[in-house]
Structures are given as structure tokens and as C-alpha cells.
Amino acid sequence: MRRPGCKRDHRTERSIKRRQARSQKGDFSDCPPITPEPQEGWKKKMSISSECKALRKQNGGSLQTPQIVELNVGGELFTTMLATLKKYPNSKLATMFSGSHPKPPTDAEGRYFIDRPGVYFKYILEYLRSNQVPVQDVQDVYKEAIFYDIEPLIKQLEDSPQIFGEVVARKQFLARVPSYTENIELMIRIARAEAVASRQSSVVACVVKMEEDVAKCRDALHSLDAYKKSAVTFGPWKASPSISDLLDCIKMDIEAKGYKISFQVYSLEKGFLFKSSNFFYKFVFTWW
The missing domain is CATH 3.30.710.10 (Potassium Channel Kv1.1; Chain A)
Structure with missing residues (x-):
């Protein structure tokens, strides 16, 4: 017997009976569809993707190829x-x-x-x-x-x-100036040695182009030795560039090493039979 107040749902009973009858005949059309297994191609793609992820992780995010x-x-x-x-x-x-x-x-x-x-x-x-x-x-x-x-x-x-x-x-041109590179390094060493507790230090250079002027430079250098001043000699050379050109090269190459430098004519004390300003120049290194 039905309990008082309960109503029978005839539609539900009919639906249950139909499903039971179809199942006995092997008809499962009312059942939800079964999702097929992934095809072989998808399995292969998934496998390659996993390998790529593993390789990228192993290489720290970089995926290099042979090419x-x-x-x-x-x-x-x-x-x-x-x-x-x-x-x-x-x-x-x-x-x-x-x-x-x-x-x-x-x-x-x-x-x-x-x-x-x-x-x-x-x-x-x-x-x-x-x-x-x-x-x-x-x-x-x-x-x-x-x-x-x-x-x-x-x-x-x-x-x-x-x-x-x-x-x-x-x-x-500079290859024809004897010991050019060595003299540049010598100038820097002298300047650094004289830079203790000083804002600037100077190096005297004797620059001679002609062979006949070498003796004049040598005599003047003896006077510099008497005054305890260091000097570096450039030249002579057989090429068209002038003394002014070589001075520019010296400045350029020292500045290329990071130094702040300038130069000016340097006049020696009187007593020489030649004009010393034609050969002697003072290079000033400024440190700060």
C-alpha cells in the first residue's frame, strides 16, 4: 500500500521498465557514450611533448638543436x-x-x-x-x-x-720611429713614479727627426741629468710626418690607455748653441 499523501510518478515507472526491457535485448542506446582511447598518433604527440618538456627542463629552458x-x-x-x-x-x-x-x-x-x-x-x-x-x-x-x-x-x-x-x-709611420712603443711605456712609468701626493706629474721628451740633431739632443740631456730630470728620446726617423705629427701620436696613444695628458714646448736653461724649444717638450699627466 502507498503511504497516505504520496503520489506515484507513473512516468518514472514506465522509464525504468523500458530500460530493463532494452537491457534484456542488448540495447544500450540510452547509456552515455564511452570515450574512446586516444589514437596512436595522439599518443606519439603526447610522448614527444613530454620528452621536449623534460629536455627543456634538463637544459635549463634552452632547446638547442644540432643545426x-x-x-x-x-x-x-x-x-x-x-x-x-x-x-x-x-x-x-x-x-x-x-x-x-x-x-x-x-x-x-x-x-x-x-x-x-x-x-x-x-x-x-x-x-x-x-x-x-x-x-x-x-x-x-x-x-x-x-x-x-x-x-x-x-x-x-x-x-x-x-x-x-x-x-x-x-x-x-710609428714603426719607423725607433723604440716608439717602449718609450710610451717609459713615459708612463716615469709619470706614475712622480705622481706621489701630486695632482700632476710631467715628463720631458726630446723629439728629433733628423740624424744630425741627435747629438744636440744628447748634449742637452746631460744638462737635464744635472738637474735630476728624467727625459725620453724619440727619433730620428725617415718618413714624411713632422715632429708635430709625432707629438700628436704620443698624446693619442697615451690617452688611449686612459690617461689625461697635454704637452707644451719645454725650454732649457740658457747656454746652448741651438734653440732647445725645437726639440724638447713637456708632457703633463693630470691625475685628479
């Missing part, structure tokens, strides 16, 4: 093809990634690290990609081209006005 190389050059990041780096077989970059030598170390992200200025490496890489010779920062790029030993780029940069004037003209 694509990620570089960290002095903190600047680059991505390029392996073939690009190996474009010139005799270059240092080609040697680094040839497989016959140890590769550069890697950073925390798995990129190959090269401890050079990255700001100029972009010009190196652009040349390797498209043979484009840089027109900016030419002297700095020239130094990097020498480091990486990219001979075609070195030769093309040496033909540029900036490098041609420095390498072909000025350097060739």
Missing part, C-alpha cells in the same frame, strides 16, 4: 644556424663548433658562453649571415674580427677609411 645554436656573448643573447658560425673554416668560431675541439662552456640556461663584448658581436654575426661590412664602431669590430680570426672581414675593414688611416698610415 640551431643559442649563444651568450658577454651577456648578449643570439640565436643562429650552426652553418653560419662555421662559414669560414679557419675562423675561431668554426673551430669552436667543429666537433674536433671542446665547445665553449654553457650558461645557466644552456646557451654557449663566449666571454667577449656582445655589443660588437652582432656586427660579426651579420657579416657571417649576409657579408655586410659594418660602418659603425669600426675599430672595435676590427678588434673582434681579429679575435675571431675572420680573415675576409679583417681585410675589408682594413680598406675602410677608419682602419686604413690607423693601420696603413699611422702605424706604418
